[in-house]
Amino acid sequence: MRLRYLFVDMNSYFASAEQHYRPELRGKPVAVVPMIVDSTCCLAASYEAKYCGIKTGTSVAEARQRCPGITFIVADHVRYIKLHHQIVEAVESCLPITAILSIDEMVCRLWQQDQEEDQATALAAQIKQAIRTQVGESLRCSVGIGPNRMLAKLASDLQKPDGLTVIHPADLPDRLYSLELRDFPGIGRNMERRFHSAGITRVEQLCDLTVADMSRVWGSTVIGTAWYRLLRGDDVLPPPTHTRSLGHSQVLPPESRTEEGARAILMRLLHKAAGRLRQTGYWTRCVEVAVSYYGSEHWRASATIPLCQDTLGLLQTTADLWAMRPLGRPLKVSVTFSKLVSRENAAPSLLLEDRERLDLSQAMDHANMRFGIYSVYFGAMHGEQTGNRTRIAFHSVPDLSLIDP
Numbered sequence: 001m002r003l004r005y006l007f008v009d010m011n012s013y014f015a016s017a018e019q020h021y022r023p024e025l026r027g028k029p030v031a032v033v034p035m036i037v038d039s040t041c042c043l044a045a046s047y048e049a050k051y052c053g054i055k056t057g058t059s060v061a062e063a064r065q066r067c068p069g070i071t072f073i074v075a076d077h078v079r080y081i082k083l084h085h086q087i088v089e090a091v092e093s094c095l096p097i098t099a100i101l102s103i104d105e106m107v108c109r110l111w112q113q114d115q116e117e118d119q120a121t122a123l124a125a126q127i128k129q130a131i132r133t134q135v136g137e138s139l140r141c142s143v144g145i146g147p148n149r150m151l152a153k154l155a156s157d158l159q160k161p162d163g164l165t166v167i168h169p170a171d172l173p174d175r176l177y178s179l180e181l182r183d184f185p186g187i188g189r190n191m192e193r194r195f196h197s198a199g200i201t202r203v204e205q206l207c208d209l210t211v212a213d214m215s216r217v218w219g220s221t222v223i224g225t226a227w228y229r230l231l232r233g234d235d236v237l238p239p240p241t242h243t244r245s246l247g248h249s250q251v252l253p254p255e256s257r258t259e260e261g262a263r264a265i266l267m268r269l270l271h272k273a274a275g276r277l278r279q280t281g282y283w284t285r286c287v288e289v290a291v292s293y294y295g296s297e298h299w300r301a302s303a304t305i306p307l308c309q310d311t312l313g314l315l316q317t318t319a320d321l322w323a324m325r326p327l328g329r330p331l332k333v334s335v336t337f338s339k340l341v342s343r344e345n346a347a348p349s350l351l352l353e354d355r356e357r358l359d360l361s362q363a364m365d366h367a368n369m370r371f372g373i374y375s376v377y378f379g380a381m382h383g384e385q386t387g388n389r390t391r392i393a394f395h396s397v398p399d400l401s402l403i404d405p
């Protein structure tokens, strides 16, 4: 069995990008934040900051305490996207990219003649060198090489920063035993809980599962079979992750704890969630709206709808549900899409009106990718402070051609 994939994962990408643009910050602890207030959390930390125990999610207050000399920088996604293009170009000067998985992750399928270890690792070294010389010295990456995409990605996680790790087909499955279940892409908190309730807590047990057992835990033969094969190094596409719902919630800022304020924020959350739904290739069948009130009262209502992915359709359902809420002083709102259906399984509506709505939503996504997430939105959200645009980090870069052509 051969090494078919090479995975590139940029290290501490946002923080390294800042160090790239501002040489005076190189070698220093840096944290990228959505805004500079103590109550917010770090989006990314440079390696110098990581050595002080700061990571994604560490609060600004704690980061300041752990590392008094740290520099906080407000995220500038447009810059990160520009740099991303340069990185893509540098990688492609060595090897064509098969898929860009997020702003700082990409995977390449190796040519037949490069599938032996010596050739594959030489290519990895070339890629690192190309990024250093064509983009910048402060940008480092961890490269993982493996027989399939999932194992190449896992390999890239094993050594940071500036790693180069090969997972050999011959070392499977033992090579994986030192990992945690959560290290596997696709096993999140919920899935881990399901494995635990099936008595599987170690990767060794995961690797011992039969196809039937694996399928039972995943609740799907397609996913179970794919996992069984992936763990053995077969070149199957990573199965769809077990996304069952997608949504956003927000505790209302004091000035928005009114009927209008809460509604506007709910619509903003909807806009963001609908964009994510399209970006991740899912359709929803169910919309749920929930409101928490002062005095710890909760209310929730849901509606089952025909498969939907467009903002306008989802906006309508959300507004209908919102109209059913009891009156009171709202404290927190959320909108959740559940009963998700993936792109492969969705048979979207062929009605012209529905298609037009979807086209409109997609055009909106493109404009928002280009100019910032709240550049284009529907009238229902108008009047609400859209706040700090940089609160939303990019999880992927869906259409590169639209950014800085």
Ligand SMILES: [Mg+2]
Binding pocket: 009, 010, 011, 012, 013, 104
């Ligand atoms: Mg990374």
